[in-house]
Amino acid sequence: MQLQISYAYIVGFILLATRVLAGQAEIGTKGFLTIQYGDEIKGNITLGLYDNTTPKTVANFKALLTNNDPETGLINSTSNRIISGFMAQFGFLNGERLANYHIYQDEFPNPQGFPDEKGGLELSHKKYQLSMANRGKNTNSCQFFITFEQTPWLDGGYVVFGEVVDGFDVVDFLNNDVKTNRGDQPLTQVKVVACGLVDENEDVSELDEL
Ligand SMILES: *[C@@H]1O[C@H](CO)[C@@H](O)[C@H](O)[C@H]1NC(C)=O
Numbered sequence: 227m228q229l230q231i232s233y234a235y236i237v238g239f240i241l242l243a244t245r246v247l248a249g250q251a252e253i254g255t256k257g258f259l260t261i262q263y264g265d266e267i268k269g270n271i272t273l274g275l276y277d278n279t280t281p282k283t284v285a286n287f288k289a290l291l292t293n294n295d296p297e298t299g300l301i302n303s304t305s306n307r308i309i310s311g312f313m314a315q316f317g318f319l320n321g322e323r324l325a326n327y328h329i330y331q332d333e334f335p336n337p338q339g340f341p342d343e344k345g346g347l348e349l350s351h352k353k354y355q356l357s358m359a360n361r362g363k364n365t366n367s368c369q370f371f372i373t374f375e376q377t378p379w380l381d382g383g384y385v386v387f388g389e390v391v392d393g394f395d396v397v398d399f400l401n402n403d404v405k406t407n408r409g410d411q412p413l414t415q416v417k418v419v420a421c422g423l424v425d426e427n428e429d430v431s432e433l434d435e436l
């Protein structure tokens with residue numbers, strides 16, 4: 227028993243060390259987006275969030291995931307910009323292309339965004355990375371994107387705050403199968419029909435049943 231625990235500890239440590247050496251942040255909370263394409267539910271994209279490295283950006287994103295008001299939450303929002311081989315952009319609240327709501331309105335009222343977190347600017351944009359969209363420095367709000375490939379030219383200009391941990395098939399579907407117009411807008415609507423935080427206790431009970 228003692229051996230098993232220390233073995234798990236060592237494996238955990240090696241996994242974490244590998245991530246740190248690879249320049250990746252530690253995953254804390256996990257959130258999900260349930261993606262509907264036209265009338266068809268394609269499944270969940272599960273996102274691991276870098277709570278320790280980008281706490282303010284993650285707090286804003288968690289509020290967007292859990293707010294059940296389409297004016298201030300991701301529920302029923304769309305992806306209005308998908309570029310195959312590059313990324314899918316989300317966070318168009320109420321389908322608004324210029325949506326810019328965030329939770330730090332007292333300090334940074336609309337249309338101003340909230341500041342870039344340094345830790346997120348230091349991370350690299352790998353494939354399946356979650357990063358904030360912006361209109362220049364310190365203009366973060368509700369829009370974000372998921373990369374389809376490595377996009378190193380974005381490093382330092384956009385706050386990386388998480389990564390895809392499950393639902394890679396859904397991301398790959400967006401990359402490969404969504405037809406878009408010249409403005410990169412999907413011809414068939416890509417919609418977030420449910421979203422929220424992943425209940426880790428649920429996962430544990432599932433494991434217990436095995
Ligand atoms: C998405 O994930 C949530 C939370 O784990 C779960 O309740 C829901 O059933 C999932 N939806 C799909 C389509 O897999």
Ligand SMILES: *[C@@H]1O[C@H](CO)[C@@H](O)[C@H](O)[C@H]1NC(C)=O
Pocket residue numbers: 294295296301302
């Ligand atoms: C999301 O859209 C569906 C379908 O139009 C609607 O029934 C539902 O009330 C909407 N949810 C919210 C939170 O507005």
